[in-house]
Amino acid sequence: MMSSRFQIILIAMLLAMTGLFFTWYKVVYLGVPLTPHEKRSFFTVTAEVDLKSAGGAGSVILRMPSEQKGIKILEREGESGQFGMTTATLADGRYLQWAKRDFEGSTKLFYKVSLSPDALYEPERVEAGWNMASIVDDTQYWEVSEQAAAATILDEARARSADAVSLTAQLIDMFNNPVPTDAVRELLAKKHETKTSLILALLAHEKIAFRKVRGIPLEDGLKQRRTTTLLEVRDEDKAALFSFKTGRISMPERFFVWYRGNGAIMTTKGIEKAKLRFSVTESKVAATALSEREALRQGSDFLNFSLYTLPATQQNAFKQLLLIPIGALVVVFFRILVGIRTMGTFMPVLFALAFIQTTLISGLMMFFAILSSGLIVRSYLSRLQLLLVARISAVIIVVIAIMSVMSIVSYKLGIDEVLKITFFPMIILSWTIERMSILWEEAGGREAMIQGGGSLIVAIAAFFAMDNSYVRHLTFTFPELLLIVLSLVILIGRYTGYRLSELLRFAPLAHR
Amino acid sequence: MKFTTFGTLRRKGIVGMNYRNIELIGRYNPRSRYPLVDNKLMTKSLATEWGVPVTELYAVIEQQSQVRKLHDILLPYESFVIKPDHGSGGKGIIVISHREGDTFIKTSGEALSLTDLRKHVSNVLSGLYSLGGRYDTAIIEKVVAFDPMFSDFSFEGVPDIRIIVYRGYPVMAMMRCPTRESDGKANLHQGAVGVGIDLRSGAALSAVKHDHPVTHHPDTHHDFLNLKVPQWEAVLTMAASCYEMTGLGYVGADIVFDKNEGALLLELNARPGLAIQIANGRGLRARLDAVDAQKQLRTPQERVQFSMNDLA
Numbered sequence: 001m002m003s004s005r006f007q008i009i010l011i012a013m014l015l016a017m018t019g020l021f022f023t024w025y026k027v028v029y030l031g032v033p034l035t036p037h038e039k040r041s042f043f044t045v046t047a048e049v050d051l052k053s054a055g056g057a058g059s060v061i062l063r064m065p066s067e068q069k070g071i072k073i074l075e076r077e078g079e080s081g082q083f084g085m086t087t088a089t090l091a092d093g094r095y096l097q098w099a100k101r102d103f104e105g106s107t108k109l110f111y112k113v114s115l116s117p118d119a120l121y122e123p124e125r126v127e128a129g130w131n132m133a134s135i136v137d138d139t140q141y142w143e144v145s146e147q148a149a150a151a152t153i154l155d156e157a158r159a160r161s162a163d164a165v166s167l168t169a170q171l172i173d174m175f176n177n178p179v180p181t182d183a184v185r186e187l188l189a190k191k192h193e194t195k196t197s198l199i200l201a202l203l204a205h206e207k208i209a210f211r212k213v214r215g216i217p218l219e220d221g222l223k224q225r226r227t228t229t230l231l232e233v234r235d236e237d238k239a240a241l242f243s244f245k246t247g248r249i250s251m252p253e254r255f256f257v258w259y260r261g262n263g264a265i266m267t268t269k270g271i272e273k274a275k276l277r278f279s280v281t282e283s284k285v286a287a288t289a290l291s292e293r294e295a296l297r298q299g300s301d302f303l304n305f306s307l308y309t310l311p312a313t314q315q316n317a318f319k320q321l322l323l324i325p326i327g328a329l330v331v332v333f334f335r336i337l338v339g340i341r342t343m344g345t346f347m348p349v350l351f352a353l354a355f356i357q358t359t360l361i362s363g364l365m366m367f368f369a370i371l372s373s374g375l376i377v378r379s380y381l382s383r384l385q386l387l388l389v390a391r392i393s394a395v396i397i398v399v400i401a402i403m404s405v406m407s408i409v410s411y412k413l414g415i416d417e418v419l420k421i422t423f424f425p426m427i428i429l430s431w432t433i434e435r436m437s438i439l440w441e442e443a444g445g446r447e448a449m450i451q452g453g454g455s456l457i458v459a460i461a462a463f464f465a466m467d468n469s470y471v472r473h474l475t476f477t478f479p480e481l482l483l484i485v486l487s488l489v490i491l492i493g494r495y496t497g498y499r500l501s502e503l504l505r506f507a508p509l510a511h512r
Numbered sequence: 513m514k515f516t517t518f519g520t521l522r523r524k525g526i527v528g529m530n531y532r533n534i535e536l537i538g539r540y541n542p543r544s545r546y547p548l549v550d551n552k553l554m555t556k557s558l559a560t561e562w563g564v565p566v567t568e569l570y571a572v573i574e575q576q577s578q579v580r581k582l583h584d585i586l587l588p589y590e591s592f593v594i595k596p597d598h599g600s601g602g603k604g605i606i607v608i609s610h611r612e613g614d615t616f617i618k619t620s621g622e623a624l625s626l627t628d629l630r631k632h633v634s635n636v637l638s639g640l641y642s643l644g645g646r647y648d649t650a651i652i653e654k655v656v657a658f659d660p661m662f663s664d665f666s667f668e669g670v671p672d673i674r675i676i677v678y679r680g681y682p683v684m685a686m687m688r689c690p691t692r693e694s695d696g697k698a699n700l701h702q703g704a705v706g707v708g709i710d711l712r713s714g715a716a717l718s719a720v721k722h723d724h725p726v727t728h729h730p731d732t733h734h735d736f737l738n739l740k741v742p743q744w745e746a747v748l749t750m751a752a753s754c755y756e757m758t759g760l761g762y763v764g765a766d767i768v769f770d771k772n773e774g775a776l777l778l779e780l781n782a783r784p785g786l787a788i789q790i791a792n793g794r795g796l797r798a799r800l801d802a803v804d805a806q807k808q809l810r811t812p813q814e815r816v817q818f819s820m821n822d823l824a
Binding site: 387 | 518530638640793795
């Protein structure tokens with residue numbers, strides 16, 4: 001049979017470990033912020049379209065970025081100027097169309113996307129974009145002389161690779177080699193062709209499924225940038241990402257993909273010249289923004305059970321409720337370890353809750369005003385020799401009357417603070433008045449002051465513990481920390497040592 | 513303000529509140545036995561059953577209808593005390609020292625009419641003096657005749673002796689002497705003087721008022737060292753037998769001396785305080801441990817012998 005002391009320690013340890021484990025898991029694996037002030041980056045990516053009219057009707061169709069893993073799109077906004085702006089959702093994605101019947105001269109159009117990087121974000125649907133239709137047919141693309149060079153390159157790459165992915169890697173490597181082979185040099189000499197388009201043409205020739213990945217790196221202050229193009233190659237159901245410069249890479253962090261696919265990002269009609277450029281600005285916002293929470297929520301089944309999934313009103317109620325254990329812990333600490341005497345065990349917690357609503361100083365002033373006037377009335381009531389229930393009811397009525405009068409008078413005087421007086425728990429207040437006056441009669445004013453003052457000290461301490469923004473954040477975001485509070489309460493509950501106050505109380509004994 | 517250290521308290525074997533609550537009250541006082549001591553009437557009848565002397569019970573008034581008969585009930589008594597059964601801190605207690613027909617004179621000299629007494633009893637019944645506000649019973653009992661041998665050490669009140677009985681063994685004792693400040697009440701935190709009593713002899717050891725050492729009574733100015741409780745062994749035996757009587761392992765027995773009847777059990781307390789250690793100038797711990805080492809079953813008399821010889 002385990003001793004009860006051992007059991008207590010075991011239970012407390014288990015509770016604390018469980019609480020710590022869940023907190024650790026949420027912080028490390030789910031990225032839940034540990035402090036309320038943690039900042040998150042928000043980016044605004046602006047697509048800027050410069051247009052020069054070809055005369056008459058003109059229209060621009062811009063591909064809109066779709067949802068993607070790891071980056072949450074918060075807002076999309078287009079600026080149309082004098083153009084009409086419409087959106088369309090087609091099978092291969094969403095488009096934005098600007099159009100104007102008689103377009104003269106030149107103009108600028110904008111399309112802004114604000115987004116926040118979020119490692120946990122998974123979109124519901126990811127676009128395919130493996131459509132190869134737009135890739136030029138190789139029989140028309142290659143001239144006879146080039147066909148031989150292309151074949152040589154592909155033969156060489158094929159010989160040194162095993163599958164689509166390694167072949168692509170080999171091709172990119174060959175084109176980036178500072179000392180290229182003759183065949184590569186010959187193809188590069190071909191007019192108007194870049195490494196990128198040559199590699200793509202060779203891949204198409206080899207019937208390798210690929211798609212271009214065009215995006216913008218999320219760097220603050222980026223201006224007038226073209227998209228960065230990456231290459232994704234599919235081999236059966238696996239896909240590999242390549243950079244045309246460095247070969248195989250993994251998805252860069254903070255890279256906002258505008259479009260995955262081989263089509264054009266922008267197409268125009270009746271426009272002489274169109275230029276698409278991107279700019280990026282970064283801003284820091286506190287992580288506690290609700291949208292952020294929602295992103296977290298969608299990210300994990302575990303967080304699906306978080307309090308953040310409740311409706312806002314209930315959330316607020318729980319924010320208050322979850323602070324009460326902290327207040328209770330303060331009471332336990334002060335009564336058992338310090339040895340401060342209070343009136344009513346948890347009365348200080350309730351007053352601390354009221355102080356949170358009213359702010360400390362004005363709360364204390366109101367508290368003293370109600371308490372002292374209540375005590376005066378109560379001392380008269382005690383001369384009437386009423387029965388307990390009637391007496392307390394009378395005190396409650398008087399307390400409400402005092403509160404009403406204080407509110408009206410101070411409101412007329414322009415002190416709005418006092419209106420918060422309704423946050424005081426008046427039943428508790430009435431009981432406090434009752435207890436205090438009984439204590440006064442039975443044990444004298446000194447004892448009443450000691451216990452009243454003790455209650456106030458504990459209430460103020462509980463207020464500071466509960467009003468702390470870190471504590472508020474931690475209790476609500478990590479309710480499992482309550483298990484640690486519970487284990488502390490259990491441990492303190494079995495503390496048989498001396499109270500701090502006993503160092504003073506038994507001092508005369510120690511010096512004899 | 514002078515502070516001591518945890519180490520000093522431990523070395524001196526002082527028992528703190530947390531230790532008392534968990535290791536003494538929590539461990540040895542079963543909840544079910546509390547009514548025996550919280551209810552004065554039950555304590556009284558239980559004590560009578562066990563042959564422990566208590567103040568004589570005159571009458572019990574349980575219903576408002578009996579209040580009308582108060583005159584008849586009080587008729588045979590020249591002096592009496594009216595107290596609520598569940599009262600605490602001396603609230604609602606009226607002591608009538610003598611009467612002139614239907615006028616009743618309190619110890620303070622104040623005169624009360626029969627109507628006043630009826631009103632008071634009625635208030636007691638409706639729970640005016642019981643803390644929870646529940647309906648209560650009024651007890652009418654004999655007044656303790658103040659024994660003049662303690663008159664040097666008391667101001668306008670009856671001193672009582674508090675004996676802590678741990679698992680049947682008296683482990684510490686003190687006398688509580690009313691002062692002007694305590695308003696004649698034997699209540700330490702109201703300013704009564706606590707005098708530590710030697711377990712072996714019943715003689716005074718040291719005295720404290722508001723937790724600070726005193727040598728003389730603040731009002732009568734007599735030296736407490738001259739105080740000695742008579743019939744000490746009998747008093748201890750009376751306290752020790754409360755263990756069998758109540759089944760409470762940590763109990764405080766309050767005993768008063770009546771001029772004519774000697775030691776009487778006034779009341780029992782299932783949560784006796786720790787100020788007794790200050791009055792005695794020593795901690796309880798060593799004595800509790802010595803009692804814990806006793807394994808054999810003993811009669812109250814044998815336990816008192818042990819306490820007198822081995823604990824003092």
